[in-house]
Amino acid sequence: MASAELSQLMSFDHLKAAVTEFARGFNHSYYQPLHLAILKGDWESTKAFLDNDPSALTAKVTILRRTALHVAAVGSQWKIVEKLTQHMPPNMLTELDLIGCTCLHYVAMGENIDAAKALVAKNTSLTQVTDFKGFTPLIYSITSTICKEMVWYLVLNTTDDSPACPFSGPSATQLVGLLTAAGFHDITMYILQRYPNLATVSDSNGSIILNVLSTLPSHFQSGHNFGFWKRFIYHCVPVELEYGNIIWNSLQTLVPSIKLVRDAKGRHVSAVRLVEFVCSQASAKNDCQFWQSFVSADIIFNATSSGIVEILRIGFQFFPDLVWTHIPNEGYVTQTAVKNRQEKVFSLLCKMPTNCKMQVLALDESNNATSHLVARFASQVESIPGSAFQMQRELQWFKEVEKLDHPLHKEVKNQDGKTPWQVFKEEHKALLEEGKNWMKDTSNSCMLVATLIATIAFAAAITVPGGNNQDKGIPIFLSDTTFMVFAVSDALALFSSMTSLLMFLAILNARFAEEDFVMALPEKLIIGLAFLFLAIVTTMVAFGAALSMLLKERLKWAPIPIALLACVPILLFAKLQLPLLIEMIISTYGSRFSHLT
Known part of the structure; x- marks a missing residue:
C-alpha cells in the first residue's frame, strides 16, 4: 500500500548523499535562530529575522533544503504557515525539500484546513504537485491524522490534470485503497461517480476496494454488535441530519454516544452503496473472466470468515455463480461459514434462491461432513454471559446445522475415525466442565x-x-x-x-x-x-x-x-x-x- 511507500520516498543512501552535498555550503548556525523560532511558534522573533534578512523568506534554512514555510508546516505551526504564505512568492510554494514534499504535503497531514486554504489560494496548482513517488497532498491527507474535513477539501480542489493525474495515473490505485481503508466511503463514492473506471481497479488479489472492505467487518452493520439501547438508537437515528432537525442535533450534542452511533450508521450505509456501485460497474463490463478474477476467492473467503453479509449478498446478486466459489483448503462458501461460526452468512445462504443443499452435503478433503465442521469449538464465539450458555449456544448451532445435513452423515466417520457427535463432545469437553x-x-x-x-x-x-x-x-x-x-x-x-x-x-x-x-x-x-x-x-x-x-x-x-x-x-x-x-x-x-x- 501507499503508506509503506510514503515512508520510503527516498532511499536512505540517496537522502544521506543529498544532505551531505547540500550541507557543504549550508550555514547552519546562521539560520538556526530562525528555525527554532518557527518551531516554537514565536512569530515576533521569526518576523524580526525576516525583516533583517528578507532573502531568508525563500532561502533553504535546514540541511533538508526546507524553506521557512516547510519548517512551519512540519512543526504544525499553522498560524505561522498562514502568515508566511502571505509574503511568500506563489512559485516558491511548489518547492520540494530533500524528502520530496511541498509545504502542502505536510499541511495535508495535519488538521488545520485554514492553512491548506491559504496555500491553495496563493497557488491553485499546489494540489497537483507530487512528491518523488508521484503522490499528491491528497494521498498524504489520508495516510496521516485522517482528518476527513482535510480529505474532502483536497478532493474538491484536486483535478486529474497532468502531470500528477491522481485519479487516472499510477497513484490512483493507492488513493482508492487508502480511502476505503480509512472508512471515507462517501468520499470514495464521490470520486467513483466522477471517475467510474476507478471502481474496477484490481491487482493480483482482485478488486482493490472489495479486497480492503472484506477485511473491515466493523464498516458494516453485520459486523457490529450493539447493545440494546444502541441498537434502538441505530434504527431510529437518521443518517443525514438536516439543519432544521433540532431534536436530533440537540440530542447528539447532549449525548455523544448518539453521534457515534449515527456516524457508524452513516459509514455502514455508505459502505453498502460503495459495494453496490463497484459490483454494478464490474458487471457492466460483461466479461466473465474479468469478474471471476475481480471478485476473487480471497475476497469471498475474507467476507465469509469475517461475517460481512452485505458484501456476499450484493456480490451474489450481481454474480450468482459466486456462491459456488470453492476456496482452497476451506471448501465451499457454506462450509467456510460453518467453519468460522458465521451464523448470519449461513442464514443468508439458506435463504438464497440457489439451493445450497449440495454444499452442505459435500465432504471435504479429510472426509469431514458439514456436521463435523459445525461440531468444532469456535474460539471467536460472541460474548455470552456464563459458560453454561456458551455451551447452550454451541449445542443449538450444532443441532440446527445438523438438521440440514444428510441423516446418514450423523454416523459418517472422518479420517480420524470420529462421528460428528464424538467430535463435538471432544472439542467441547473443557467448555462442558466450565x-x-x-x-x-x-x-x-x-x-x-x-x-x-x-x-x-x-x-x-x-x-x-x-x-x-x-x-x-x-x-x-x-x-x-x-x-x-x-x-x-x-x-x-x-x-x-x-x-x-x-x-x-x-x-x-x-x-x-x-x-x-x-x-x-x-x-x-x-x-x-x-x-x-x-x-x-x-x-x-x-x-x-x-x-x-x-x-x-x-x-x-x-x-x-x-x-x-x-x-x-x-x-x-x-x-x-x-x-x-x-x-x-x-x-x-x-x-x-x-x-x-
Whole structure:
C-alpha cells in the first residue's frame, strides 16, 4: 500500500548523499535562530529575522533544503504557515525539500484546513504537485491524522490534470485503497461517480476496494454488535441530519454516544452503496473472466470468515455463480461459514434462491461432513454471559446445522475415525466442565440468598407485627389493610424462595450431560432466578408494610421513605441479575436459529 511507500520516498543512501552535498555550503548556525523560532511558534522573533534578512523568506534554512514555510508546516505551526504564505512568492510554494514534499504535503497531514486554504489560494496548482513517488497532498491527507474535513477539501480542489493525474495515473490505485481503508466511503463514492473506471481497479488479489472492505467487518452493520439501547438508537437515528432537525442535533450534542452511533450508521450505509456501485460497474463490463478474477476467492473467503453479509449478498446478486466459489483448503462458501461460526452468512445462504443443499452435503478433503465442521469449538464465539450458555449456544448451532445435513452423515466417520457427535463432545469437553462449574457456583450463591429469605419470611409469619390478641391469638392489626399487604407479601416471599431453592437444588443434583444444557438446565436456572427475584421484591414489600404499621401512628410520613429505601435492593438486584435473566430467556426460548431451517 501507499503508506509503506510514503515512508520510503527516498532511499536512505540517496537522502544521506543529498544532505551531505547540500550541507557543504549550508550555514547552519546562521539560520538556526530562525528555525527554532518557527518551531516554537514565536512569530515576533521569526518576523524580526525576516525583516533583517528578507532573502531568508525563500532561502533553504535546514540541511533538508526546507524553506521557512516547510519548517512551519512540519512543526504544525499553522498560524505561522498562514502568515508566511502571505509574503511568500506563489512559485516558491511548489518547492520540494530533500524528502520530496511541498509545504502542502505536510499541511495535508495535519488538521488545520485554514492553512491548506491559504496555500491553495496563493497557488491553485499546489494540489497537483507530487512528491518523488508521484503522490499528491491528497494521498498524504489520508495516510496521516485522517482528518476527513482535510480529505474532502483536497478532493474538491484536486483535478486529474497532468502531470500528477491522481485519479487516472499510477497513484490512483493507492488513493482508492487508502480511502476505503480509512472508512471515507462517501468520499470514495464521490470520486467513483466522477471517475467510474476507478471502481474496477484490481491487482493480483482482485478488486482493490472489495479486497480492503472484506477485511473491515466493523464498516458494516453485520459486523457490529450493539447493545440494546444502541441498537434502538441505530434504527431510529437518521443518517443525514438536516439543519432544521433540532431534536436530533440537540440530542447528539447532549449525548455523544448518539453521534457515534449515527456516524457508524452513516459509514455502514455508505459502505453498502460503495459495494453496490463497484459490483454494478464490474458487471457492466460483461466479461466473465474479468469478474471471476475481480471478485476473487480471497475476497469471498475474507467476507465469509469475517461475517460481512452485505458484501456476499450484493456480490451474489450481481454474480450468482459466486456462491459456488470453492476456496482452497476451506471448501465451499457454506462450509467456510460453518467453519468460522458465521451464523448470519449461513442464514443468508439458506435463504438464497440457489439451493445450497449440495454444499452442505459435500465432504471435504479429510472426509469431514458439514456436521463435523459445525461440531468444532469456535474460539471467536460472541460474548455470552456464563459458560453454561456458551455451551447452550454451541449445542443449538450444532443441532440446527445438523438438521440440514444428510441423516446418514450423523454416523459418517472422518479420517480420524470420529462421528460428528464424538467430535463435538471432544472439542467441547473443557467448555462442558466450565459450564458445569458455572451452573453449580451460581446455584450455590443463589441458594444461600433463597435460604435466608425463606428463614426470614417464616419467622415473620409466626411473629407478626404488633403481636397477637392474648385471648384469641388473632393478630392485633388483622383489620388493618396494611397488615393484609404484609401477610400476602410474606406468604409470597416464603413460597417464592422455597420454589427458587428447590430449582437450584435440582441443578446441583443434575447429571450435566451435554444435551441438558439446551433446555433442562437453563429452564431450571431461569425459574430459580425469576422466583428469587420475586422473593426479594415481596420480602421488601412485607418489610415495608410491617414497619409502616408500627410507625404510622407517630410518623405519618414514614411509609414514603420506607418504600423508597426498600426499592434500593430491588433495583440493585435488577441491575445485576436481570440482564442475565433476559439473556437466558432469549437464548433458551428465542428463535435465534429458526431462520436456518
